[in-house]
Amino acid sequence: MKKLIALLVTSLALGAGLTPAAQANEAGPAWDHFPVSKMNDVAALQRGAKMFVNYCLNCHSAAYMRYNRLKDLQLTDEQIKNNLLFAGDKVGETMKASIDPKQAKAWFGAAPPDLSVIARSRADGSKGSGADYLYTYLRKYYRDDTKATGWNNLVFPSVAMPHVLWELQGVRTAKFEERPDPHDPSKVTHVFAGFEQVTPGTMSPQQFDDSVADLVAYLQWMGEPAQGTRFRLGVVVVLFLLVFTVFAWRLNASFWKDVK
Numbered sequence: 001m002k003k004l005i006a007l008l009v010t011s012l013a014l015g016a017g018l019t020p021a022a023q024a025n026e027a028g029p030a031w032d033h034f035p036v037s038k039m040n041d042v043a044a045l046q047r048g049a050k051m052f053v054n055y056c057l058n059c060h061s062a063a064y065m066r067y068n069r070l071k072d073l074q075l076t077d078e079q080i081k082n083n084l085l086f087a088g089d090k091v092g093e094t095m096k097a098s099i100d101p102k103q104a105k106a107w108f109g110a111a112p113p114d115l116s117v118i119a120r121s122r123a124d125g126s127k128g129s130g131a132d133y134l135y136t137y138l139r140k141y142y143r144d145d146t147k148a149t150g151w152n153n154l155v156f157p158s159v160a161m162p163h164v165l166w167e168l169q170g171v172r173t174a175k176f177e178e179r180p181d182p183h184d185p186s187k188v189t190h191v192f193a194g195f196e197q198v199t200p201g202t203m204s205p206q207q208f209d210d211s212v213a214d215l216v217a218y219l220q221w222m223g224e225p226a227q228g229t230r231f232r233l234g235v236v237v238v239l240f241l242l243v244f245t246v247f248a249w250r251l252n253a254s255f256w257k258d259v260k
Contacts (some may be wrong), residue, residue, distance in 0.1 A: 048218025
């Protein structure tokens, strides 16, 4: 029976064109933990919104987000107009990409996805939240001249999107080592061994990580702008139910004491 199960598993792997070793490689690196404290930092969310407009909105839309919703981040209409509107859009309009979708498809092979709920859609119960994924993905780019864009990514191999934040992070390459395949000693696998900085960026590594965290915090917030209100309301409701339970318990005891 065990041999039959093993045979079925192997057949499925081969049918998908993947050996167990290849499947392990495709799993990619473990996701880093996104600093969730950023979600309660209004200044961080404001910086993230600015990064989103400057570096993401050129190609990616946020069709379900209006500029005036940024007032929830303590920004005024005037601040939104002066700092976040560059294409003649109005404050009440949705965040539309500057690029023509047809041109984007011709350049990148596919139209860039809408980012309104990107953080919510990338969650993986076995690896982490969507914010963890984005925080890791945006920090794992490296130079690869074999790719059409000149860039590659450890989390998303052969990604079509170039490294839009390269000026901030700088240019770096990835080092790989050949190691024996744990499943087949006659074969070798390429294992990631670290990054090598080629040219420095305008930010230090810590500053870059903080800026990416700001951007991811905004993407997470954009997926549900009311999540802060929802959380606070949930706390109030739970406290009310606890207090109500105490009153109901005492009222029940008072009602039945004479009956007993």
